[in-house]
Amino acid sequence: MIPFVDLRTQYLSIKDEIDHAVLKVLDSTQFVLGQEVKAFEEEFAAYCNSDYALAVNTGTSALHLALLAAGIGPGDEVITVPFTFVATVAAICYAGATPVFVDIDPVSYTIDVTKIEQAITSKTKAILPVHLYGQPADMEPIMEIARRYGLTVIEDAAQAHRAEYKGQRIGSIGDIGCFSFYPGKNLGAYGEGGAVVTSNPEYARTIKMLRDWGQEERYHHVLKGYNYRMDGIQGAILRVKLRYLDQWTEARRTHAAHYDQLLADSGVKTPTVMPYSHHVYHVYAVRTKQREMLQARLNEQGIQTGIHYPIPVHLQPAYADLGYKLGDFPNSELVANEVLSLPMYAELTTEQVNTVAKTLKNILQGAKVE
Missing domain, CATH: 3.90.1150.10 (Aspartate Aminotransferase, domain 1)
Incomplete structure (x- = not known):
């Protein structure tokens, strides 16, 4: 049997490091967020050439919070593709916005940049390109169109850890980048996980609050937030795996x-x-x-x-x-x-x-x- 994905073989290759990292979290009792998650955020931000990384519980949550941080809500439209995992579109709907589809390029399978402009209306607030299968979307024309129309660009990089576009790390090109650490991903947790990367301090501050019940400090709820926090064990595991x-x-x-x-x-x-x-x-x-x-x-x-x-x-x-x-x-x-x-x-x-x-x-x- 040749499996489609072999997570066990990968685990066995780094078992001692993973086991040590997990036991360290158990010993610390920092089971939600905590020092291991914070350290992973710093390392992953640097890896993506971004100023900030905010760890969350899933890639879907990452997309949802990115949209909210960008001010996307009811009455707004977000341009994306129909050929993607459903979470891309679900997150737009979670924010109360309307997905507007643009077809894919038949060669790259990513968004056809020649069709974006005709999909823009007065309600359009963002473009959400998907870096499908590990191949980046054509970001240069996407960014040019977005700047011309005053749109936010949110990269769905759930399948594109370590991918590059013209030498730039994916996730750092648009205003916000969103990653998934579902176990089968190129960088996978041992459970659910996700992250938002950005170099915009206001987006980072907003997402940090939104993932933790809108708190700026404990029991001080500035925003109506969510329980989208990353577990400490997943942060520790991802730190080990990021090195590989x-x-x-x-x-x-x-x-x-x-x-x-x-x-x-x-x-x-x-x-x-x-x-x-x-x-x-x-x-x-x-x-x-x-x-x-x-x-x-x-x-x-x-x-x-x-x-x-x-x-x-x-x-x-x-x-x-x-x-x-x-x-x-x-x-x-x-x-x-x-x-x-x-x-x-x-x-x-x-x-x-x-x-x-x-x-x-x-x-x-x-x-x-x-």
Whole structure:
């Protein structure tokens, strides 16, 4: 069996450090926020080339608080994409705002920057690009449009830890960057977690209060806030894992290059790395019109895969009230019908990559798998 993600192998490789970090928190009894979370915030802010990082309980909470800090609320519109995990859109709705969708570029799978301007109205307050699968959106034109129209840019970097756009760390380019530390992410906690990064001190102050019941000091509630605090154990674990993120990222990129080479003549379309992009391959998604057959056959051969994401948000029943219909975003719909994510994690072996590629090619070529 080749798993889609192998969290156990990663844990075993750093077990002593993780166990020590967790026991240190247990001994300190600082179970919510505390010194380990504070130290992680300082280290992660520096890692992202931002002045501040605010640790929260999920990536969704990070997006929600970023929107609130930017003053987004009822009556406002936020431009984003329908081809993303649903949390991107849910957070906009949590803030009371309206998501306005722009289709994706069919090559990068990130927001089509040529379509943003026509989606702007007098109600538009922010652009929320998604750095999908570990590939950055084309930030330069996004920032130019945002500055021209006076819009806030909030980066959904939930899948893009360590990614870069023209040499700049993702999360530090827009006004605010939002990360998820869900266990399967490139930088994953052992439970839920997220963070907001920014170099704007007012945003940082507001988010710090909002995540902890709106308190500026204990029992002094300046804002109507939320219980979005990070656990101390998750902060300690993330500190350990952050030290390995560069190494793990390069391993992912090596595996992706190997897949690229082996699958060049396979009949599937491999990911395209944009010229501005330092891709970190949270997901290695190929495209094929034979997805269902290929996924089923790979599973029969002991190779797990995933689909990110089979139904664009504009076609989800939960968001039917937004008024979109089939055909409104053809690139998102086409890609959603064809993407298939192959096993991708730092601990993959060359032999496993070879096996996945060989099996995939044999299936598509109709050959008997050995």
